[in-house]
Amino acid sequence: MQMEERNLSVKSGIYVIRQLEESEFLLYKDMRLEALKVEPAMFRVTVPPETEITDNEWQERIKEPRAVFGLYAEDVLIGITSIILLDHEEAYLGQSYIKKVHRGKGLSSLFYKIRMDWALAKRLKRIRVSHRESNLASKAANQKFGFRYTHTEPCKWQDGHSEDVLYYVLDLI
Structure with a gap:
C-alpha cells in the first residue's frame, strides 16, 4: 500500500513537522524571506531574487514537483x-531553516526524516543534497543519514561571497 505524502508528519516532544498545504504558501513565503534575511550566508543567489517574486509564484513553489514542510x-x-x-x-533536498533559538536540539533530523519518508512514498531511487563548504553543521547532518x-x-551566495558548494547523494534502493 502506497503512503499518502500529504498526511506525513513527524513528532518529537513539542516539535511537529508536516507538509504545508497550498493554502499556507504565505507561511512558507514569510519564513523563507526571514531565512534569507537572517542567514544570507547559507543560501545561494537565485534568479530572480526571491524578494521580487509574486504571491502567485510563491503559491506555485509550494506545489508538486516540490513539497514544503513546516516545523x-x-x-x-x-x-x-x-x-x-x-x-x-530523484529529488533534491533544500531550503532548510530553523529559527536560531531552536537550533542545536537535533531538529534537522526531523527535516531529513520527513523528506526521506516523502521520497520513499514516491518510490524514488535517490535523493541529493548540498551545502556551502564551510557549513559544517549541514555536512554533519547529511553524513549522519548516510x-x-x-x-x-x-557558487555565489546571498551574502555576496563566493565559496564552493559540496554535493552528496543517498541511494534509497
Whole structure:
C-alpha cells in the first residue's frame, strides 16, 4: 500500500513537522524571506531574487514537483525545509531553516526524516543534497543519514561571497 505524502508528519516532544498545504504558501513565503534575511550566508543567489517574486509564484513553489514542510514548536512555525522532484527517480533536498533559538536540539533530523519518508512514498531511487563548504553543521547532518560526497562546484551566495558548494547523494534502493 502506497503512503499518502500529504498526511506525513513527524513528532518529537513539542516539535511537529508536516507538509504545508497550498493554502499556507504565505507561511512558507514569510519564513523563507526571514531565512534569507537572517542567514544570507547559507543560501545561494537565485534568479530572480526571491524578494521580487509574486504571491502567485510563491503559491506555485509550494506545489508538486516540490513539497514544503513546516516545523512547529507547539503551534508556532519555527522552520521550513523542502524537497523537489528532479525526475521520476530523484529529488533534491533544500531550503532548510530553523529559527536560531531552536537550533542545536537535533531538529534537522526531523527535516531529513520527513523528506526521506516523502521520497520513499514516491518510490524514488535517490535523493541529493548540498551545502556551502564551510557549513559544517549541514555536512554533519547529511553524513549522519548516510549521504556520500559526489562533487564540488563554485557558487555565489546571498551574502555576496563566493565559496564552493559540496554535493552528496543517498541511494534509497
